[in-house]
Amino acid sequence: MSDRAGSPSQAELAAGGEAPTRRDFLTLTTAAFGLLGAGIVAWPMIDSMNPSADVLALSTVDVDLSPVQVGQRITATWRGKPIFIDRRTRQEVAEARAADHSPTLIDPATDASRVKRQPWLVVIGICTHLGCVPLGQKPGDPRGPYGGYFCPCHGSIYDTAGRVRHGPAPKNLYLPPYEFRSDTKLRIG
Numbered sequence: 001m002s003d004r005a006g007s008p009s010q011a012e013l014a015a016g017g018e019a020p021t022r023r024d025f026l027t028l029t030t031a032a033f034g035l036l037g038a039g040i041v042a043w044p045m046i047d048s049m050n051p052s053a054d055v056l057a058l059s060t061v062d063v064d065l066s067p068v069q070v071g072q073r074i075t076a077t078w079r080g081k082p083i084f085i086d087r088r089t090r091q092e093v094a095e096a097r098a099a100d101h102s103p104t105l106i107d108p109a110t111d112a113s114r115v116k117r118q119p120w121l122v123v124i125g126i127c128t129h130l131g132c133v134p135l136g137q138k139p140g141d142p143r144g145p146y147g148g149y150f151c152p153c154h155g156s157i158y159d160t161a162g163r164v165r166h167g168p169a170p171k172n173l174y175l176p177p178y179e180f181r182s183d184t185k186l187r188i189g
């Protein structure tokens with residue numbers, strides 16, 4: 001019992017009444033240093049989770065479209081993915097539009113909803129079935145009956161808007177984020 005408020009009694013002192021106070025101080029001090037130490041140890045790990053400058057640079061890719069001829073397809077790389085860029089011919093655009101409302105579309109979408117600036121088609125060149133890279137970018141590649149892309153892994157077929165027309169792929173080729181900075185400058189990402 002304390003003889004006055006805040007003053008430990010003789011018995012408490014004899015029983016080590018101050019010991020908890022000292023122990024608490026040591027415990028708090030140890031915990032504080034422990035947290036500080038954990039912070040010092042964790043910082044390099046947390047810091048390493050921020051994207052480095054070269055990764056940030058790869059988050060956008062600029063493509064010069066000026067050398068691309070009508071009917072030519074080129075492939076850019078964005079974040080490790082192939083990006084198919086197709087300067088489609090008038091006939092290819094017309095064929096894509098003609099199929100806009102076809103009941104045979106597996107993943108219905110209009111050509112206009114998939115293209116930001118005609119005649120350019122810009123899609124991620126990865127099959128939506130199991131991730132193979134479809135053929136059709138190079139002259140002489142098989143393109144399938146719709147003139148788009150043919151996936152050699154399991155036979156999926158895409159049209160000139162990158163829409164899947166024959167499975168097993170369930171979805172159209174995905175569109176990357178991109179914008180036209182000018183008539184001949186494309187920024188992906």
Ligand code: FES
Pocket residue numbers: 127128129130131132151152153154155156167168169
């Ligand atoms: S990965 Fe393309 S059809 Fe299977």
